[in-house]
Amino acid sequence: MSAVLRTAGLSKRWGAFYANRDVSVAFEQGARHALIGPNGAGKTTFIDLLTGTVAPSAGRVYLDGDDITTLAPHRRVKRGIARTFQASTLFPSLTVLESVMLAVCEREGRGGAGWRALASETAASSEALAILDALHLGAESDSTTRTLAYGKQRLLEIALALATRPRMLLLDEPAAGIPAKESVEVLGAIARLPREVTVVFIEHDMDLVFRFAERITVLVAGSVLAEGAPDEIAADPRVREVYLGEIPQGEAPLA
Template sequence: MSEQPIVLACEGLVKRFGGITATNDVTLRLRRGARHALIGPNGAGKTTLINLLTGVLDATAGRITLDGDDITRLAPHKRVRRGMVRTFQINQLFNTMTPLETLALVVSQQRGLGAGWWSALGRDAAVAERCAALLDQFHLAEVAQVRTEHLAYGKRRLLEIAIALACEPRVLLLDEPVAGVPAGEREEILQTVEALPAEVSVLLIEHDMDLVFSFADRMTVLVNGTVLTEGTPAEIEANPEVKAVYLGHEGASHG
């Protein structure tokens, strides 16, 4: 069976802050439909790399491509329009809006309806149908009319991922989706992440090794801004270097 085409890639990516090299010659390739995890200890450069991929930071050197097009200097919002969406970019939720209103706004903008989003929800059956489907998919239907500021933290994280999916991404960068979520609220997020559409290529940044190993089909380990290794979850778990610098410290066992 032939490999899927590469949808997102970076080649020789470097980011320097003065005399500090935060990202050092990183090359990474995300294939269509991938479930790819980016892991590494704190300070490894994961956030810097994601900020480079999404355009929040400008690269000092190297190249980023999306569907084969060079996007290295493209503005962040233009990368979103091209289908690359990051949960971290859009986690500033509107506290006074409900999940239904928030999703109606995003879906309407995505469909070019602009400022008429609320009337579109009542008038446009396609918008209402899409919102209902997202609310159901992300376990938000029962809180659809609750103001976001009153939602449990786990539900807020689910809403962030729902917003990202409402943008109809081809590439979704999930930035620590269960960070700070109480244990009792994590299961819904784990189930939702596992059930993301197969055609969406996902790059997951996460410290929760249970989530990483249950989700990923490929993993890249970043240490000190450099790619230590890449492979399948089984290869990563068995790698003595990874155990020494990361997994051993986490006390992780996923056999």
């Protein structure tokens, strides 16, 4: 088992407050790895540290064994780390298709091309349409992003991340705001991604977590409380204490 991405003693401190404290986690190749924990446990900060959006106060981040702690966010994307954001951060005035095409163009190194119209990038547009279709967004491709329903905006977040062809996909509450039936579909589509793609997701819905995660890390107050297979986590008395019995008893992972 080899870790694609791992952290060593990662900490983020704002003044006296530790959002993350001494977090060492390894994500194995092809994992479907959930990050759970109560609100304010530092899950999003941890993703921000992994993607370079926020600089750590201490500790290191390794991708394929290389130290990427100080690598700029867009360079990490080039190395295969993609993410979604908890609150939708999209391009309100661009169309759905344009947005995904931009991500494809950046991946292909054509994002700085300044003379031919984006519309004439036919390879990028067919690829973008294929991604949108896979997420049932095909019918919305010509809609302006700001007119999309919230649930569809969440899907567009995922489409943008997929368009970078990540090896490491970090999803910050991908199913939040999506109707329950669709959220199963969305996470199902993500879980079915080829095993070359390692998936890490933050999720509050424990049904979804235990349905799709094969490994779970529990963060509490910025530190790792427990890590293990879903049944180990479900049986862990410390985790049960934090969650006050929220975790379904004896449920086996399905995936």
